[in-house]
Amino acid sequence: MLKRVHFPPSVLPYLLVAPQIIITLVFFIWPASQALWQSMLVEDAFGLSTEFVWFENFQALFRDDQYIGAFKRTAFFSLAVAFVSMSFSLVLAGFADRVVRGAIVYRTLLIWPYAIAPVLAGALWVFMFNPTLGILAYGLEMLGYEWNHQLRGGQAMALVIMAASWKQVAYNFLFYLAAMQAIPRSVIEAAAIDGAGPIRRFWTIIFPLISPTTFFLLVINAVYAFFDTFGIIHAVTQGGPANATTILVYKVYNDGFVGLDLGGSAAQSVILMILVIAMTVLQFRYIERKVEY
Amino acid sequence: MAKIRLDNLRKSYGGTEVLHGVSGEIEDGELVVIVGPSGCGKSTLLRMIAGLETVTAGEIHIGERMVNGLEPARRDIAMVFQNYALYPHMTVRQNMAYGLKIRGLPKEEINRRVEEAADILELREYLERKPRQLSGGQRQRVAMGRAIVRDPQVFLFDEPLSNLDAKLRVQMRLEIRKLQKRLGVTSIYVTHDQVEAMTLGDRLMVLNGGYVEQFGTPIEVYERPQTVFVAGFIGSPAMNFLPAELSDGHVVLGNGARVPGGAGEGEVTLGLRPEHLVADEDGPVRVRVALMEQLGANTLIHGVLEGTDQEMVVSLHGIRDIAEGEVMGFSAPQDALHLFDRRSGRRIN
């Protein structure tokens, strides 16, 4: 869809796009191409000379067990966050959709965690699970389960998954509820007359009809877990213990700013960019797949 | 197949009552049309029978059973919705089979029934398509098919034709009528369209403001409307209403003209259908013509009762040529006079 009519040509449009374009060039295109360039350079130990090495940094990365480990860990972390927070939201939205009056009240009470910064979400959860003080760690201890995410990698991973999922429930809930409410009432009523009870209706009518939303949320949650959870990891575990929670974005930051391995960090950046581009393309494909009632 | 009995049904939302005690019996195999203007409560009534709305007071019986507390699925009914309510992610076949599958019918039986219904509705070649690949008329048919395969005791139709264009609506109206006759299933059909109501129904329930104004056959409703509302709602162009007085065997109009007919004394509203007035030089009803509409088959004459400002419409057969401003005389046969009590609006003759 494009406009038939336009304003006559002048320099004005260039002036209008200029701010956006200049910022994009200076802060996006230039750094991104720098990353691309640096990803093919190797600096010597004293930072005195650099050498152009083509794809050696990438090859090194994929030979590096730590990097491969971070890759697998990120995949697991993303899937876990998506699964935990989406299934929790799906259940709540399914019930909220049944509420005739007061659905808005429930929505209000469920969506506000969206506004909380990931790093704060991390802070709240790490406080509840603080091994010496935390209220939930204490509760677990009473039940005979010893919690110390500062020592145990599995528990650290569980903690960041919980914190990351908790924050994302709001978003998923909102989209699931909207998708369910977009289904015409009469379709649900027709199914009820056809003899389908609430649970059967959910799985045979509602769930299939909101599948585009599920797909969309899967991509959004994956992107969120990949990139936006940096604050959680940074505040809660610093990637530890023993790299048990080092995900890719954390590793880029850590290798670049703490480890000062510019070539390796740049190569990681490039790989992440490729991943984002792939996910964005996926997300845009979703737009074409909407249910028509 | 089953009879339906409605017993003093009431429905309130919060503090407001929208149905004020609806009663009536629908015979086995009968098609009853519930008709009325929007907001009269007709859809609510249908949805109560379906079990989609709770009953505030009164009883609904389907067959021998009181169904008030039963869920829709247990009432053995099928419903065709205004927007068809097809399952968008299922093929036509799956749409029709869904209810049967839930009831646990064997696969062959389901297929047999679906294909039988598809044959009746000429949907055979569309069975594997999704609803979005169908035209409006075909979707309408699928919705019908979904009702048929269930072989229910009662069909409920909620304005099923209102989303179709005029031509298709006429065609589908006939098909629904044929189908219902053929299957002989007790049916309730809700519409706001009086033509649909007249042509489809064995009987009409005319609803207004939550009250039943009249419940009778189309002919009864047309010939002997029981209230001013029904008289004005059924028939097109609408009936003329003139304030009048009864006086020894005549109806005296506002301009003093005396139309023979009626009995008793008192203030009344006289109803005259435009198509029942007969052109008559010496007729007592004299109309000053303001405007003519030539429709080909007939001619509509708009004007006022002479000497008053009471507007009237007369419909005459064929093409007429009458000058504006001319005064025409009409007579009204006795059986074409509809007399209503001025205050209550109820029929008195």
Place this chain on the structure above:
Amino acid sequence: MVENRPWLAFFTHVVLLIGIAIIALPIWITFVAATHDEIRMTQVPLPLLPGDQFWVNLKATLFGRGLSGTETAPVWLMMLNSLVMALGIALGKIAISLLSAFAIVYFRFPFRMGFFWMIFITLMLPVEVRIVPTFEVVAQLGLLNSYAGLTIPLIASATATFMFRQVFLTIPDEMLESARIDGAGPMRFFFDILLPLSRTNIAALFVILFIYGWNQYLWPLLITTDSDMTTIVMSIKQMLEAAEQSPQWNIIMMTALLAMLPPVLVVVLMQKLFVKGLTETEK
């Protein structure tokens, strides 16, 4: 709903309330922690019910110099920094996106699609994936420890540009035609017609972008070293680290509470706009 079973309705509400309880639990714990004194917050088990130190803690947090043993900016200053950053990012994004969407929709000029794609690319490159080189650019431009450095690199936005493009495309062509007949030039048309017609979209986007800006973490962490430029969101991490030595959880949790308050208020009070903004920028 279709079923009229009282126990089912009851069960529905129970499930929802449990869901809300799970969601609200961390906030409750935080709130409780912010209402007790320092001593109580080191005794296991920690309290589950609020104490009476809320106002004391609030004052100490807002105007104090951080946890004992650390010297940080007072929290009110951090909140001010956060506010400036959030407003700068939100308003900046809206302004430059409105202008570029206007140019792309209402003008035909060479490289129009080239510009469009260039903007599109920003969508694909979140800060997190190009941290080091972007930091270098900002450092070379001398923008470290400044509000400009905090905001400008983040205000290019493909999503906002796309959204305004969609909005403008739905405005009928006749508007432009009649404006031109009335003799309105492009900028006049922009201010008199387009802006008023996009008002609710702008407001909805503002809500989303304000939250986005307020919650920035990695970027301020990188470019601010001066403690007077710290934002409240990033201060939490420093406090968590300091908590190893001085576990003043009442102050830390009060800070967390203050850090989440503005965006949460925005979501709750402007729920309609928030929902609109969220659904429109994503689709």
